[in-house]
Amino acid sequence: MIRSGHPWLYADSIREQNREAEPGELAVIYDRKNKFLAVGLFDRDSPLRVRVLHAGKPVTIDSDWWQTRLEQALTRRRGLFDEQTTGYRCVNGESDGWPGLVLDRYDATLVLKLYTVAWLPRLEEIVRVIRAGLKPERIVLRLSRNIQATTHTKFNLSDGEFLIGDRRDAWPTFLETGLRFEADVLRGQKTGFFLDQRENRRIVESLARGRDVLNVFSFSGGFSVYAARGGAKSVTDLDISAHALESAKRNFALNENQPTVARCRHETVQADAFEWLAGNESKKFDLIILDPPSLARREAERAGAIQAYGRLAQSGLAHLRPGGVLVAASCSAHVSAEEFFGALRLAAKKSRRKFTELQTTGHAPDHPATFPEVHYLKCIYLKLCG
Numbered sequence: 001m002i003r004s005g006h007p008w009l010y011a012d013s014i015r016e017q018n019r020e021a022e023p024g025e026l027a028v029i030y031d032r033k034n035k036f037l038a039v040g041l042f043d044r045d046s047p048l049r050v051r052v053l054h055a056g057k058p059v060t061i062d063s064d065w066w067q068t069r070l071e072q073a074l075t076r077r078r079g080l081f082d083e084q085t086t087g088y089r090c091v092n093g094e095s096d097g098w099p100g101l102v103l104d105r106y107d108a109t110l111v112l113k114l115y116t117v118a119w120l121p122r123l124e125e126i127v128r129v130i131r132a133g134l135k136p137e138r139i140v141l142r143l144s145r146n147i148q149a150t151t152h153t154k155f156n157l158s159d160g161e162f163l164i165g166d167r168r169d170a171w172p173t174f175l176e177t178g179l180r181f182e183a184d185v186l187r188g189q190k191t192g193f194f195l196d197q198r199e200n201r202r203i204v205e206s207l208a209r210g211r212d213v214l215n216v217f218s219f220s221g222g223f224s225v226y227a228a229r230g231g232a233k234s235v236t237d238l239d240i241s242a243h244a245l246e247s248a249k250r251n252f253a254l255n256e257n258q259p260t261v262a263r264c265r266h267e268t269v270q271a272d273a274f275e276w277l278a279g280n281e282s283k284k285f286d287l288i289i290l291d292p293p294s295l296a297r298r299e300a301e302r303a304g305a306i307q308a309y310g311r312l313a314q315s316g317l318a319h320l321r322p323g324g325v326l327v328a329a330s331c332s333a334h335v336s337a338e339e340f341f342g343a344l345r346l347a348a349k350k351s352r353r354k355f356t357e358l359q360t361t362g363h364a365p366d367h368p369a370t371f372p373e374v375h376y377l378k379c380i381y382l383k384l385c386g
Helices: 063-077 117-134 145-155 195-207 222-229 242-254 259-263 273-279 299-317 337-350
Strands: 008-010 026-030 036-042 048-055 087-092 101-106 109-114 138-143 161-164 173-176 179-182 212-216 234-239 265-270 285-290 320-330 355-361 378-384
Touching: 026 048, 036 117, 063 087, 063 117, 087 173, 087 195, 101 117, 101 173, 109 117, 117 138, 117 145, 117 161, 138 145, 179 222, 179 242, 195 222, 195 285, 195 320, 195 355, 195 378, 212 222, 222 234, 222 242, 222 259, 234 242, 234 273, 242 265, 273 299, 285 299, 299 320, 299 337, 320 337, 337 355, 337 378
Parallel strands: 109 138, 212 234, 212 285, 234 265, 285 320
Antiparallel strands: 008 048, 026 036, 036 048, 087 101, 101 109, 138 161, 173 179, 320 378, 355 378
């Protein structure tokens, strides 16, 4: 696996270890013939015991190496965005050669999110490299839940801590295709905004003209603002979180300078999405977006998630007017694209209505996925005929 480019070495794949090591030490991996295979970050408390940084011939891992690695990630994104988009992913973990680390830009604010404690001993060095390469005004540290307690106890660092800059701009605004959004960089999901759905938001905008839109699991209203700019007559945001719906209202307000946004009727509904869809079938819409949080956070939940996606789609389809479009997305890595699209197509078939499949989409270009375990995002567009 390592020789073929896989970036993870699992604990149960290690035949022999010459000594115990601290999290974050560089671990050199040799094959059965004692030949160099790779070098990576050691994490003794994770089943992913080594996260590979480099495979092939031996190299020296120093500040210059890190700087080159960052430049490579930034070069991959060169030309993707202009001055109308100042929010995007700069580093996407293993797929950019930074295993267990992502770096997102929100205009002058960078959010560094870590998924393993192995990065913490070299955090100061990495921050220096990032500052030199991107020159941000502030960098915010975000930590996955599984490492927050260890990080606080052993490294005296907390989720939402400012590594440089101060807290005066805890809700930075940024541009995406000329629309302005806020990002809750201290406590928001992911790093503060769902940057990975940008391309799907652009497609939704192109489909929205003259339509009544329902955005289910709307979060901070990203799809909704795009739909409004695209000429939607009305947009309804449905989410169980009052906090998220207030953010959606603020995002609409940030874009009131756009005539079509200002004209669009915007409504928010705080409710459980599954219950609301089941109990309000008389309400009809021309464009429905279903973008739930992950329904399978572990492999054991995969089968149940596939069934849940099907039920959700059936409920959404019941609210769709003739000629309407259903947009359904999944961010569950444990559910494959084939399984997800299959569940949606089956739901459409069970509805006994005729649908045309417009397209399917995957990862955005700034969110590359270079090995199977990190393929998580998929989206399908179904149009109801007649």
